[in-house]
Amino acid sequence: MTFATTINVVLILLCVSVLVQSARMSRRLRTLRDTQLAEGVAQLERATGQARAVLGDLKRVLSTDGQAQATAIAAAEEIRDELTLMVGIGNAVADRIMEAAAKTPKAEEKAPPKKRAVRKPRTTKPKTAAPAAKSSDAEKVVAGILEAEKVAAPARTRSRRKVAVPAAINDASGVVRDIATARASRESAVA
Template sequence: MSFALLANALTMIFCMAVLVQSVRMMRSLRTVKDGALTETVNALEKATAGARAVLADMKSTLGTDCAQHARLVEQARDLRDELSDMIGIADGACERIVNAVGLANAQRPTTEVDADADAEAKADAEAEHV
């Protein structure tokens, strides 16, 4: 086999491959020409418009809701501070009451303490018998 014959055979194979690819490309171009590309572009346009509408709604919702949540958080912080102050006042009052009771108990005569203790013991004993 000569070199020229081999080169001609390879050229024929390449030409056949080019013909097959040309037929495939012509089919694809015919599909695009028949409107497949137009339908695809229209579908993409609709999807883009829908996405823009959703994003605009999200932007407006986030703008109003975030501001409202920030106000609520600030109000909650103010309430927390006020409640902390009230708890501090209540703790102070409780401590004063406990101290006053302790002083009153210390100043009571021991006879009253013994009488109270006897009365409590009798009440406990009666409660156990019932």
């Protein structure tokens, strides 16, 4: 045997072994492809069905809860505007009270200092001068409050623009009454 013949025999043996291995691999790939492909398609179909169900639930939740949240936000904004108005009125009343209280001590300070008199024994007669002074102080405070109630704080709208308060609203109790009736009508409309 020559060198060329031995190489040919070795090549023939290698080719036969490659053919046997490729036939075995082809058979395994075919069975794998048949079982895996069917199983993979089934898994993909299940995942698609679950995704559709989740998307349907999400769409339903967003349609109902989104509207409920929007309604709640709108009601909260209206209440915020009402509270802003009330706080403005309260601040105006507090400012007027502070101004009236600040003016009252200044009037007393301007008066000349009183001389201390010798104390006399108590009598059973009621003093009328002291209540008169107290009533004038009280009248000043009440007048300040009434004046403050006439000036209402500007309301704020959603756009944060200042809006003038209608002239028909003269006092804080009227504003509170108007707000309460508006809220009651709004709640009855929602219900």
